[in-house]
Amino acid sequence: MSNPDFDLTRLFGTGLPDPSPRFAGFPEFNFIGGHNDPEHIPIEGLIEAAASVLRREGGSLAMYNLGRGPQGYPGLRDFLADKLKRHRGIDCGRDDIMITTGSGQGIDMVSRLLVDPGETVILEECCYAGAINRFKRIGAKIVGTKLDEHGICIDALTTLLDELKSKGVTPKCIYTIPTIQNPTGSILPLERRHALLALARERGIAIFEDECYADLLWVRAAPPSLYSLAPDQVVHIGSFSKSLAPALRIGYCVASWPVLSRLLAMKTDGGTGALDQMIVAEYFTRSFDTHVEHLSAVLREKLDTMVEAVEREFGTAVEMWRPEGGIFLWLKLPDQVDVTKLVKPAAQAGIAFNPGPEWACDPATAKSSMRLCFALPSKQQIKDGVAALARVCFEETGIPPRSANVGNVRA
Amino acid sequence: MSNPDFDLTRLFGTGLPDPSPRFAGFPEFNFIGGHNDPEHIPIEGLIEAAASVLRREGGSLAMYNLGRGPQGYPGLRDFLADKLKRHRGIDCGRDDIMITTGSGQGIDMVSRLLVDPGETVILEECCYAGAINRFKRIGAKIVGTKLDEHGICIDALTTLLDELKSKGVTPKCIYTIPTIQNPTGSILPLERRHALLALARERGIAIFEDECYADLLWVRAAPPSLYSLAPDQVVHIGSFSKSLAPALRIGYCVASWPVLSRLLAMKTDGGTGALDQMIVAEYFTRSFDTHVEHLSAVLREKLDTMVEAVEREFGTAVEMWRPEGGIFLWLKLPDQVDVTKLVKPAAQAGIAFNPGPEWACDPATAKSSMRLCFALPSKQQIKDGVAALARVCFEETGIPPRSANVGNVRA
Structure with a gap:
């Protein structure tokens, strides 16, 4: 019955997006995507809510x-x-x-x-x-x-x-x-x-x-x-x-x-x-109010952890936009840094970040910017990941010249 | 601040679908849509499943x-x-x-x-x-x-x-x-x-x-x-x-x-x-197996109720395609019946059905056919609704001439 010559892909229409790769899992230091904090999903609250609403209206x-x-x-x-x-x-x-x-x-x-x-x-x-x-x-x-x-x-x-x-x-x-x-x-x-x-x-x-x-x-x-x-x-x-x-x-x-x-x-x-x-x-x-107030406090602590890590690892080489809420930190490195060139070496070091050009109407204006999301990683991952990112950045660009107040040396 | 002259609808793009009407609720005899039987949603099973999967993987x-x-x-x-x-x-x-x-x-x-x-x-x-x-x-x-x-x-x-x-x-x-x-x-x-x-x-x-x-x-x-x-x-x-x-x-x-x-x-x-x-x-x-076997048995009983009602109310005026499963019955009235003309009077009698032409590549070929879904209505609604549909059909077309083995007379 089967015909080795039948190739369904030859029947595809035009203008399709490229195929997706197999999902390869998250990197160790995942600073991208609008993820939230897995420790603060209100599991028991959701279970009670499911029972209550399904008994009342499940039919x-x-x-x-x-x-x-x-x-x-x-x-x-x-x-x-x-x-x-x-x-x-x-x-x-x-x-x-x-x-x-x-x-x-x-x-x-x-x-x-x-x-x-x-x-x-x-x-x-x-x-x-x-x-x-x-x-x-x-x-x-x-x-x-x-x-x-x-x-x-x-x-x-x-x-x-x-x-x-x-x-x-x-x-x-x-x-x-x-x-x-x-x-x-x-x-x-x-x-x-x-x-x-x-x-x-x-x-x-x-x-x-x-x-x-x-x-x-x-x-x-x-x-x-x-x-x-x-x-x-x-x-x-x-x-x-x-x-x-x-x-x-x-x-x-x-x-x-x-x-x-x-x-x-x-x-x-x-x-x-x-x-x-x-x-x-x-x-x-x-x-609602209890949950978002609690979650906001948790996120603010994670932001503080990230800001401290960025200050420690990047020092004066970085400008940060301190967010008034949310789950991400937008920062800018010196103009000579092209963040798109950091994406691959960062990935090899287990780090994912959003390169600024993808987040800008005119990509060139955000050549040296990046977005780091802090909701998903633990505080330890934030500290280690920012340190790893600073190392990658230094290896590729010579910036930052100092991390944790110690001069960096190329490996 | 507000400007009575601002009309956002003037900024709409071209080629949009017509606006939706406000949802007006279901008709009394609802024989359309892929609805299921509200009496047979496994509510306690879903509640237990929610608790179990959320405790294990909710984060x-x-x-x-x-x-x-x-x-x-x-x-x-x-x-x-x-x-x-x-x-x-x-x-x-x-x-x-x-x-x-x-x-x-x-x-x-x-x-x-x-x-x-x-x-x-x-x-x-x-x-x-x-x-x-x-x-x-x-x-x-x-x-x-x-x-x-x-x-x-x-x-x-x-x-x-x-x-x-x-x-x-x-x-x-x-x-x-x-x-x-x-x-x-x-x-x-x-x-x-x-x-x-x-x-x-x-x-x-x-x-x-x-x-x-x-x-x-x-x-x-x-x-x-x-x-x-x-x-x-x-x-x-x-x-x-x-x-x-x-x-x-x-x-x-x-x-x-x-x-x-x-x-x-x-x-x-x-x-x-x-x-x-x-x-x-x-x-x-x-x-899964327990649920679909139970649900299929329930649906088959509802189909039997509908088939009996259609036979009783429409008699020899109708040809039925007896389904081997599922939630709908496809039937054909005599060629002189144009079911699209029944839609409005049926709606006025609280009945919704799928006119055959909408379910056909060439609408003309299904002019006298209709689809009746039987999963949602109760058995009593099926009996009453099919009887009401036969009355509407007779009033509009003179068909069926007899219902429940009694000659029909126009009101």
């Missing part, structure tokens, strides 16, 4: 979308409406929220909603690689706008929009992460939020607000979300990947019904996984 | 893909390898399996893998509407091939391929549901499986095998899957929506590595929901 698993329609499990949307009001100033109800299969699905849908191929989108000059790649994939022209330690610089954005206007270009939307910007970790102050919204309104540009890190703050005092200040101008997304666990695939989108009804029509996945939704809703309805 | 939720790579939770793939070997004759290991976010994601990915716009695909003449729509959406030309009560007719397919060849057309793939065909409920006999594979091999056509209903059989004696007979020719997908619960979004794909590695590269969702995967794996590793 509804027999129906697509639990028989409650494509916007997602109502209990999760009710929890979100409460959380978003208390923490992010958003006045919305369950009908204003759509659950997404990860916030990545939200980015996929909102980008498609607003942007046709060839249209221009404004991103923060350093920005989440997933968003950069998504906008590029749908054929958008991406333009980065300047950041300082407080986020988007309004004057620079005004100048940029004027320049684009003089070329006849009106951007379609501004994608921004105002609360714990990725990768710089800043929080946009209230007056800049108002100024950003006024500018975007005046120019007729939509705001796409991604708040996936906004639950993890060192100080619980971020200004209200952009959506809360101008719901008619903004599409708001968020996630449970950072506040609870990224292996769950649950995000959410908040928007006015004319927007949400279009996004719903683009959600063709038959709903978001129900056990993920139900268990998270049940657990967080009881324990 | 890994902190990592994307549980830290185990994009093919999916290894425990679920191990269970699948065992199940597929015992029930479907497939000799594979966890490395040959990719978990998908519902089998719909599998259809999305495999269709894109194999078919470029303008290329031709063979489907069964009556076929899953989701697959028909997906192939149309990616610009494929779809051609239906003849079915009888045992599935694809090989002679007719041979003739069809000859006709296409004479026009210079070689189809790219044959999408088939050989085990509990949707909507006719047939099982393709072993000799036809061999003949189908030989024909496809000879003509250089890939087989895309969808076995999402193959776990729900009245008699546990289906021939082995097409994939098991010719793994080099076939991409195989399946689902847990039917064997357990559709609110879960878990499906799977089995293929050789050159195929699977391409599909993996197309899976850009950050993984499939982990709690869904872990809890199902833990529950089914212990209880």
